[in-house]
Amino acid sequence: MEQEERMPSDEELVERIRQGEQAAFQTVVEKYQQRMYAVAYGLLGNREDALDTVQEAFVKAYRSLAKFKGESSLYTWLYRITVNAAIDLERKAGRREEVEFREEIEPDEEKGEYPAAPPSENPVEQLMRKELGGLIEDAIQKLPSEQRTAIVLREIEGLSYKEIAGIMKCSEGTVMSRLHYGRKKLQELLGPHLE
Amino acid sequence: MTIRCEDVRKLLERFYDRELKGKQLTAVTAHVQECVNCSKELERIERVGRALKAHYEQVAVSESLSGMWNRVSEAIETPAAAEPLSFREKLLGILRLPKPAWAAVAAVAVAVILVFAYLPGNQDSTFAANDCIIDSVVAENCSIMVYETGNAGMKVIWVMDEGTSGTNNNGGVTS
Numbered sequence: 234m235e236q237e238e239r240m241p242s243d244e245e246l247v248e249r250i251r252q253g254e255q256a257a258f259q260t261v262v263e264k265y266q267q268r269m270y271a272v273a274y275g276l277l278g279n280r281e282d283a284l285d286t287v288q289e290a291f292v293k294a295y296r297s298l299a300k301f302k303g304e305s306s307l308y309t310w311l312y313r314i315t316v317n318a319a320i321d322l323e324r325k326a327g328r329r330e331e332v333e334f335r336e337e338i339e340p341d342e343e344k345g346e347y348p349a350a351p352p353s354e355n356p357v358e359q360l361m362r363k364e365l366g367g368l369i370e371d372a373i374q375k376l377p378s379e380q381r382t383a384i385v386l387r388e389i390e391g392l393s394y395k396e397i398a399g400i401m402k403c404s405e406g407t408v409m410s411r412l413h414y415g416r417k418k419l420q421e422l423l424g425p426h427l428e
Numbered sequence: 429m430t431i432r433c434e435d436v437r438k439l440l441e442r443f444y445d446r447e448l449k450g451k452q453l454t455a456v457t458a459h460v461q462e463c464v465n466c467s468k469e470l471e472r473i474e475r476v477g478r479a480l481k482a483h484y485e486q487v488a489v490s491e492s493l494s495g496m497w498n499r500v501s502e503a504i505e506t507p508a509a510a511e512p513l514s515f516r517e518k519l520l521g522i523l524r525l526p527k528p529a530w531a532a533v534a535a536v537a538v539a540v541i542l543v544f545a546y547l548p549g550n551q552d553s554t555f556a557a558n559d560c561i562i563d564s565v566v567a568e569n570c571s572i573m574v575y576e577t578g579n580a581g582m583k584v585i586w587v588m589d590e591g592t593s594g595t596n597n598n599g600g601v602t603s
Contacts, residue, residue: 255504259497266496271488280491284499291500362486369483387445388480394447413441419476427475 243307250298262291265308269315275385276319278374286322290315312390316382316400323378365426372422380415383408431455436466444473533587540584 241249241260249257266287273283273290294301294314301310373381382401386392394405401408436459442448443456460467562583564573573586 255501258504259501262497262500266493267488267491270491270493271484274487274491275484284491284496287493287496288499288503291496292503295500295504365479366483366487369479373480384480385484388477389484394445409442412445416441416473416476419480420472423476423479424472427479 244303247298247301247303247307250295258295261307261311265311266291268308269311271389272312272315272385273319275373275389276316276382277322278370282319282322282326286315286319289322290318293318313400316386368423368426372419375422376415376418380411380418383411384415384419387412431459433459433463433466436460436463437469440466440470441473444470444477537587540582 241257243261246257246261250261269287269290270283273286274280277283277286290311294311301307373384376384379401383397386397386400392400394408397408398405401411403411436456439448439452439456440460443453443460448456460470560576562574562576565571571588573588574583575586576583
């Protein structure tokens with residue numbers, strides 16, 4: 234009987250990358266690219282920028298792997314780099330008008346993989362989903378960048394207020410405020426379409 | 429613990445975000461199970477959150493990321509472009525000079541100080557009134573000032589090593 238190949242742990246992968254095994258880094262890229270893309274897309278709102286950001290984040294991660302001490306999980310470390318890369322790209326494009334969110338976060342739990350794609354939909358459902366998706370993206374891009382960042386980190390990634398505050402370099406109260414006003418705006422824009 | 433609707437509304441987002449604990453969590457949980465209006469308000473928050481999460485997860489699932497590794501591996505092979513150093517970084521780099529280099533810098537500085545000290549009109553102080561500060565940096569144990577002398581038009585780097593017992597001056601100079 235053929236035995237199923239065991240997926241190496243992140244610790245093993247990191248060790249192998251440090252020993253110069255580039256295939257181990259490829260495994261890391263393929264394992265985490267989807268979640269990193271979701272965050273980058275949520276923050277930046279377009280495919281090309283999101284892809285560039287994910288690429289940039291992986292390259293930075295590879296080049297600074299020596300700094301990864303294993304105090305947080307590999308994913309959360311990659312995640313931090315992705316958020317900072319998205320912020321850098323926005324800043325370069327002149328879209329972010331404020332502060333640096335350079336502080337590192339230490340999420341408590343390991344984030345899992347995304348679930349598989351939903352079961353096949355009929356054409357009407359697909360159309361409705363696509364239309365709603367467009368509305369959601371328009372709505373979220375209408376938020377001020379601080380509110381958008383807080384919303385993406387909370388609603389897509391499920392980060393705690395403390396973690397978001399760490400990333401955005403603000404108090405938890407400010408995070409709550411940004412979430413509140415962001416949600417209020419999203420409710421105005423999306424609420425009627427979600428009833 | 430009973431709780432009024434207006435108080436629950438203020439806590440609903442924290443409840444939805446799983447940030448409530450203890451008595452507040454117990455009270456809000458019980459309240460939204462009984463109160464139709466607060467329950468509806470919670471449902472509105474949840475509906476937007478669910479829609480966002482579902483959409484962005486679907487976006488990620490739908491995106492073909494099969495070429496990502498090629499993009500990453502190509503970029504890794506390309507040497508990283510060096511970021512231009514800021515003025516502060518350049519000056520802090522000077523502080524990391526090896527000891528022999530510091531000795532040379534100090535010797536030059538002493539020579540310059542002596543020259544300036546005996547220039548006509550400069551006997552009172554090293555930094556004359558018509559000298560112009562270009563920039564300065566205050567580091568942890570060291571401060572640096574760059575100024576241009578009014579008389580000779582020279583640029584001087586002034587390094588002050590601030591120990592606990594006082595301030596020792598070492599200087600460097602560039603023309």
